[in-house]
Amino acid sequence: MIEDLGRAMIEALEEDIREKFRRSGYTLTSQRRAVLDALEEAGGHPSTEDVYLIVKQKNPRVALGTVYQALSVLEEIGVITSKHWAESPTRYDLNVRPHLDIRCTRCSQVSEVPGVELGNLESQIRQNTPYEVQSTTLVVEGLCPNCQKG
Amino acid sequence: MIEDLGRAMIEALEEDIREKFRRSGYTLTSQRRAVLDALEEAGGHPSTEDVYLIVKQKNPRVALGTVYQALSVLEEIGVITSKHWAESPTRYDLNVRPHLDIRCTRCSQVSEVPGVELGNLESQIRQNTPYEVQSTTLVVEGLCPNCQKG
């Protein structure tokens, strides 16, 4: 789980991040670096607002729009990914490998679900539609352990 | 596909609809009937706005808020279902049986994908998360045949 990676791992990824910026032509500005750091600090799957609040702690001058734009650039160059759940803002993830996340319908906490195998699902879909399939995403919701007690 | 059902089938469902209203305590008002008719007329998987525009043709006094509320009631009592795709408004469906829909990322047209078997996916998920799973939805996007030519 990305939550457990910690600073050491982030620094191991450092060179990869620089490489992606270099290849894209975008510049790794202090704001984009701050957004990346905030994503790490947030730990889980923060919304833009979550990231904004963390970034503002260290640099109160940063604008919300800048965070939106930074996240969009970071996603475009493959440094982060995003996921959408209904009735919830977009959430971002340092884990760019395909994986399953579940969101609590009560407190919005997102956790990763390991060991789920989608099998031949995508090829099944391709065989049964004339559409050119671009993405198939499994959106899972439920009650987190904490909220089950309530 | 619900698009091919036509008026005969809708009238066959008529009694079922009345029954669901009766059991829920909601009343089948003229506006809710108009929304239902509009869903049928729209044919596919219309958004609230789509439904609103059709309803307004016959009754220009109906308010957009009323359409939102009517669709919400119809969904609550199980007469219709809704689905969400990222970057697209909620879409409604007269087909209340579990099934797969794919949305075109270019023109937003939604079509149903038959013959896809999810298998033990949900039980796999339940085994790998402490969350109490409430819903797992497969969200599929692609390019429809028309838009592939463009």
Add this chain to the structure above:
DNA sequence: TGCAAAACAGGAACGGTTATTGATCGAGGA
């Protein structure tokens, strides 16, 4: 037919996101 409850029309407000504009930054060349 009369009354309370439900539903409605119209419009304001809302949350998340994108667009616009002018100021600032910073990489690369003189």
Add this chain to the structure above:
DNA sequence: TCCTCGATCAATAACCGTTCCTGTTTTGCA
């Protein structure tokens, strides 16, 4: 090192889909 110009940024307005609010109309029911 200093300039320059495109990239980025801050601030704020606008946008879109949706919900909420208020006063009015309709409905089911006694």
